[in-house]
Amino acid sequence: xxxxxxxxxxxxxxxxxxxxxxxxxxxxxxxxxxxxxxxxxxxxxxxxxxxxxxxxxxxxxxxxxxxxxxxxxxxxxxxxxxxxxxxxxxxxxxxxxxxxxxxxxxxxxxxxxxxxxxxxxxxxxxxxxxxxxxxxxxxxxxxxxxxxxxxxxxxxxxxxxxxxxxxxxxxxxxxxxxxxxxxxxxxxxxxxxxxxxxxxxxxxxxxxxxxxxxxxxxxxxxxxxxxxxxxxxxxxxxxxxxxxxxxxxxxxxxxxxxxxxxxxxxxxxxxxxxxxxxxxxxxxxxxxxxxxxxxxxxxxxxxxxxxxxxxxxxxxxxxxxxxxxxxxxxxxxxxxxxxxxxxxxxxxxxxxxxxxxxxxxxxxxxxxxxxxxxxxxxxxxxxxxxxxxxxxxxxxxxxxxxxxxxxxxxxxxxxxxxxxxxxxxxxxxxxxxxxxxxxxxxxxxxxxxxxxxxxxxxxxxxxxxxxxxxxxxxxxxxxxxxxxxxxxxxxxxxxxxxxxxxxxxxxxxxxxxxxxxxxxxxxxxxx
Numbered sequence: 001x002x003x004x005x006x007x008x009x010x011x012x013x014x015x016x017x018x019x020x021x022x023x024x025x026x027x028x029x030x031x032x033x034x035x036x037x038x039x040x041x042x043x044x045x046x047x048x049x050x051x052x053x054x055x056x057x058x059x060x061x062x063x064x065x066x067x068x069x070x071x072x073x074x075x076x077x078x079x080x081x082x083x084x085x086x087x088x089x090x091x092x093x094x095x096x097x098x099x100x101x102x103x104x105x106x107x108x109x110x111x112x113x114x115x116x117x118x119x120x121x122x123x124x125x126x127x128x129x130x131x132x133x134x135x136x137x138x139x140x141x142x143x144x145x146x147x148x149x150x151x152x153x154x155x156x157x158x159x160x161x162x163x164x165x166x167x168x169x170x171x172x173x174x175x176x177x178x179x180x181x182x183x184x185x186x187x188x189x190x191x192x193x194x195x196x197x198x199x200x201x202x203x204x205x206x207x208x209x210x211x212x213x214x215x216x217x218x219x220x221x222x223x224x225x226x227x228x229x230x231x232x233x234x235x236x237x238x239x240x241x242x243x244x245x246x247x248x249x250x251x252x253x254x255x256x257x258x259x260x261x262x263x264x265x266x267x268x269x270x271x272x273x274x275x276x277x278x279x280x281x282x283x284x285x286x287x288x289x290x291x292x293x294x295x296x297x298x299x300x301x302x303x304x305x306x307x308x309x310x311x312x313x314x315x316x317x318x319x320x321x322x323x324x325x326x327x328x329x330x331x332x333x334x335x336x337x338x339x340x341x342x343x344x345x346x347x348x349x350x351x352x353x354x355x356x357x358x359x360x361x362x363x364x365x366x367x368x369x370x371x372x373x374x375x376x377x378x379x380x381x382x383x384x385x386x387x388x389x390x391x392x393x394x395x396x397x398x399x400x401x402x403x404x405x406x407x408x409x410x411x412x413x414x415x416x417x418x419x420x421x422x423x424x425x426x427x428x429x430x431x432x433x434x435x436x437x438x439x440x441x442x443x444x445x446x447x448x449x450x451x452x453x454x455x456x457x458x459x460x461x462x463x464x465x466x467x468x469x470x471x472x473x474x475x476x477x478x479x480x481x482x483x484x485x486x487x488x489x490x491x492x493x494x495x496x497x498x499x500x501x502x503x504x505x506x507x508x509x510x511x512x513x514x515x516x517x518x519x520x521x522x523x524x525x526x527x
Contacts, residue, residue: 009040017048019057019065028082029064031055031111037082039091044105044130044487047091051077054094056132072101074088085147093137093145093152100140100152102162106134120359137162149175151183165197177210179225182232184208189218194230212245214262215252222252224262235262248275263482266290289313294320306345306353316365320488334363349376359384361392368394377405380420390421397423407434418451419457426459438474439467448490450477460490475503479514496521 002014005236011018011025012033019026028048035414036050042475047525048055048067054075071077075286076096083093083100094101109130136263141154151304153170172186181192189203204218215235218503223240225231235243237252250261258268258281265281272284280302281288287297294311299313310332317332317340339355346352352374353360359369361382366374370384388398388411395418402414409420417427433441440447446462458477468482479501480487486496497516505512514522 001231006038006043007040010038012036017045026060028057029066031067039082041090044090045132047103047132048079049082053077054080056135070134072134072136075101075134076100083147083152085149088147088150093147094134095140095145095158096144098142100137100142100145100154101134102137104135104162106131106133135162138174139164145330148173152177160192160197167199168197176208176216177213179210180226182210182216191225191232192230196405198232200232211243211252214250215243215245217243222254224250224259225376226262227465233258233262235264237264244500246273246275248277251275257279260291267293276302278304278305280304280308282313289320289327290322292322292325292327294318294327296329296331304349309350312340312343316340317343332363335360335365336367338363346374348378349379351379352376352382363388363393366392366394377411378409380409381411393421395421395423406432410434420455422457424459436472439469439472448472448474448480450474462487463491475501475514476512476522476524479503 001013004013005011005020009020015118017028017033017036017038018032019028031048031512032050032052034051036048039047041047045056052500053069054071057070058066058069063190076098079097081095083089083095084091090105092103094103108129128195137152137159139157140152140159142155144155145152150160153173158168158173159171160166160170167185168190169185169187174184176182176184176189183190183192183355184205186205189200189208190197190206191200196519200223203223204220207219208216209218210216211222214225214227216225217240220240222235222240222243223235224235226233227341237257241255242255243252244254245251253270253273256270258270258273259262259265267285268281268288269283269285274282276282279290281291282299282302287294287299287302292424297311297318298315303312305312305317309319313321318329318330318332319332320327336358337358339357342356343353344355346354351362352361354371354374357371359366359371359374359382360405366382366389368386369389370386374382374384376382380391383400383403385400387400388395388403390409397416398418399407399413399415403411404413411418412429412432414429417429417432427440427442431443435441435446438448440449440459444465446465446467447459448462449457449459455502464485464487466484468484471483472480474480475480478489481498484497484498486493497518500516502516503512503513503514511523511525513520513524
């Protein structure tokens with residue numbers, strides 16, 4: 001028996017090569033195992049090489065994988081080599097006795113040419129693809145070509161992908177630090193920008209070093225690598241001798257100041273500075289959001305509160321927002337029962353929190369909620385072992401065991417349908433469906449609903465069974481429309497023009513008209 005598994009994805013016997021996906025061993029049709037190599041890549045297509053050619057996956061059909069050739073016309077298969085580099089996740093180069101070849105991966109809208117490791121069965125039906133194009137790397141010397149870090153190099157030149165880097169000496173070239181986009185040779189220090197390699201002017205070669213992935217320095221200056229625009233900028237005013245990176249993205253400090261993304265944050269004390277994550281900092285003087293002081297917050301007891309929508313200290317809960325060049329902080333009115341020391345958000349919901357005694361919705365006590373078993377079921381609905389709650393109120397009569405959240409504040413149990421904190425007598429839970437924010441369905445019947453400022457709801461049955469869901473819109477309690485029809489109190493209203501019927505508010509917003517290009521159908525005065 002010649003069958004053997006080579007790795008997690010490939011197996012071979014004396015006659016065939018197999019691809020392993022979802023615990024299934026799939027034959028690769030037409031690919032000989034003799035002198036073969038299969039390079040499985042997670043983000044780009046698999047490449048297959050044997051004595052006959054270079055291939056990639058084409059289709060998955062009838063339980064087999066078919067392949068297609070991607071071999072250039074004049075490549076010499078007898079001397080072909082894979083040019084591999086340490087920790088390279090994507091194959092970029094091949095070479096033979098005559099030339100070096102760059103492998104270009106291009107997006108296209110064609111049938112798939114690779115098998116999805118997670119879902120091999122659907123591979124043949126996928127319309128999204130990455131094509132492979134293998135082209136000669138101009139001027140590259142095959143004998144001396146190799147990979148150094150993320151760069152290709154030979155005795156004459158340095159390369160990044162398929163571009164020759166001019167002006168850098170390949171013999172003295174070195175990568176500076178972990179970023180790999182900063183390099184140097186015996187003549188200067190360079191960085192790989194979006195379009196070309198640029199020299200860092202006046203950088204000292206011998207002392208140039210990495211401080212972090214974002215910050216570099218030499219004996220004279222500190223530099224910031226801006227990952228967003230691919231540029232390197234000198235950090236104005238930074239002291240190179242005392243500069244250090246601070247844990248957290250793009251933060252640094254020296255003996256005089258704190259820096260964020262290469263810019264000095266004025267007013268921060270570098271000695272007592274502490275990064276709190278989520279764009280919050282603090283020092284001996286206070287708490288800051290994106291470098292702006294949050295006035296009135298106690299720095300010693302400060303902590304961000306749930307998804308950074310609120311913050312808390314020993315004195316209370318605060319909301320905040322940015323206005324021009326300052327942060328406006330507003331204290332939130334909270335339930336007097338709240339114990340600030342033990343108050344924590346529930347999961348990642350900004351609406352729900354609990355302390356050692358109670359559960360809260362928007363910092364208002366939910367009467368009767370059990371702190372041990374309470375869990376949010378959405379942004380305004382929660383449940384515990386005893387019942388279901390809408391915002392701060394328990395909804396009477398809900399069967400917890402059969403309780404199911406639908407959409408848009410609708411839920412149901414085995415007996416009833418509910419909207420917010422009200423039982424809807426007109427609907428039954430069986431075959432009830434919420435279509436979108438304004439439409440529900442019971443069996444085959446559609447209803448649109450409206451809600452006034454006093455939370456009174458009105459459900460109106462629609463005469464048509466062919467309502468266009470995507471274009472349906474409610475104009476007011478009486479009028480609605482979709483792309484095909486207008487509706488008055490749920491019935492098709494043929495008199496109105498569907499294209500121009502709309503709600504038009506008065507200039508002073510004290511009322512509106514429902515009208516089309518022909519006439520006015522309704523005038524409503526608002527209180």
